[in-house]
Amino acid sequence: MFSRILIANRGEIALRILRAARELGIETVCVYSKADKDGPWLEQADETICIGPGPAAESYLRIDRIISAAEITNVDAIHPGYGFLAENAHFAEVCRDCHIEFIGPSPEAMALLGDKISCRSVARAAKTPISPGSDGAVEDEEKALEVAERVGYPVIIKAAAGGGGRGMRIAADEQALRSGLAPARQEAQAAFGNGSLYLEKFLEDTRHVEIQVLGDKHGHAIHLYERDCTSQRRHQKLIEESPAPGVDPKKRDAVARSAAELIRRARYTGAATVEFMMDGQQNFYMLEVNTRVQVEHPVTEMVTGVDIVQETIRIAAGEPLRWRQRDIRLSGHAIECRINAEDPDRRFQPQPGLVERFLPPGGPGVRLDTHVRAGYRIPSMYDSMIGKLIVKAPTRQEAIGKMRAALDEFTIEPIRTTIPLHRRLMDNRQFAEGDFDIHYIERLLKEAEPAAVQHTI
């Protein structure tokens, strides 16, 4: 097991990793930017190293400074968390070259599954369901039209190097496809440094169901069942839950097993999530694989009892997985609300500034993953998520009730947050019935917008 690790991240995930390391008796080094010098999580670290000014490009993304910090503090491994360098195969390679363990997959496995086209190939071999589309990249218009004819319009043009909802363009018919290809290629090249495109059949109003998987360095991989992340706004998740409401367990089990098989075939080590769209007939279609620990990992931790972040460290240290697939059982229902420092009544305008009052909820089955406390100043230059509120109860209905109560208790002042929006969603009929698709919140927000606001620039 490692003696000392460096946490190359900030905020709630840095604290999360720190806690897992502490439980394993591992010393921690936290890197931080000048903008984060008063970050409350830093007080928990054994050592802290400043790696640059506020902007992430000058600090949390500076591979050279992070590696230097790792060297001068003599750490055995680096945990990248999520975002920043977590899915950067070059960073994973630099760690390896410098004999520092990267807590995550090998650069090869990361690149294999991170590239959407090669990932689809591995998925096919693992019998993981993917949406009908091109077998590889579409190099030219002729190939694109051929694929679209075969799978049927509408189709979606996607960047092989894209992800997280970016680099996508819908083509409703042949004309749209013809005119959309060149701009899509240019955009992909500019945004991701790679103009490679592929095509998929476009599915509308689906649900988003993802499978959590773990793979170790001894060739074993297991799944930890699913999370439903249908509650989104512009491809950003707001609420996640497990299990996915109303899904046929047999279908779910088959998909989950194929996701574990995909990870195993890719020789992927660590935690990963295989994301799917689910249509009205509960057919699953793989979207992409996230080669990192995810924001919403606590949901799965609550219903399976597995400490996912701790497992990433154990796996990286070479320990074999302690469970067989049949040892993993789902118990109860968990829901997570992502709390953002944004004003939902003013187009989700970010709300940086001083948190004067911070009264977190608590009690049985209530968990809050946050770095924020009273007196903390939320910086303006990072993402606006300030915490995750997770509840677990025996049934979904009770979990919703528990979340209502926890949100009512949760006080953050004077910063505006998305707590009131989550509170409204806990009373929403579509959410209560699990009768939703990935655009239901956007439609809800649009309906609720007063006419005056809609016409304001």
Add this chain to the structure above:
Amino acid sequence: MIDIRKLKELVRLMVSNELTELDLRDSEEQVTLRRPSPLQATPAAAVAPSGSATAVAEAPAPSAALTDQADGIVKIESPMVGTFYAASTPDASPFVQAGSAVGPDTPVCIIEAMKIFNEIKAECSGVIEKVLIKNGEPVEFGQPLFLVRPT
């Protein structure tokens, strides 16, 4: 009102000179521009194994930052993370000590990171008041290295 043409010209200058930060002030206004470093890591893409031990992009040695204290003393701060060395080799005498005169291009120390030795220059004129770091000590970004009494 900020002049857009002036801003565009500043951005052009930044890009053509590969600057990552530009801070301009006069009595009336202040403009700070930042752009991602040209050394930036690219998003996850196909891995081309580099085969080299130090896989870090080459760049000129970073420049020390200066901060004014209230008493007029200037702090020379580390522009990088690494190990501080007071002299160019273990046998050589230190670049500077208390009382040494420095100019903007006077080397004051070496900071080593990933086997690359970066010579750090004073970036100011004056006399070294105090050396704050011991030879061989690790330093972080922004850490004060020297106190200088400006001339």
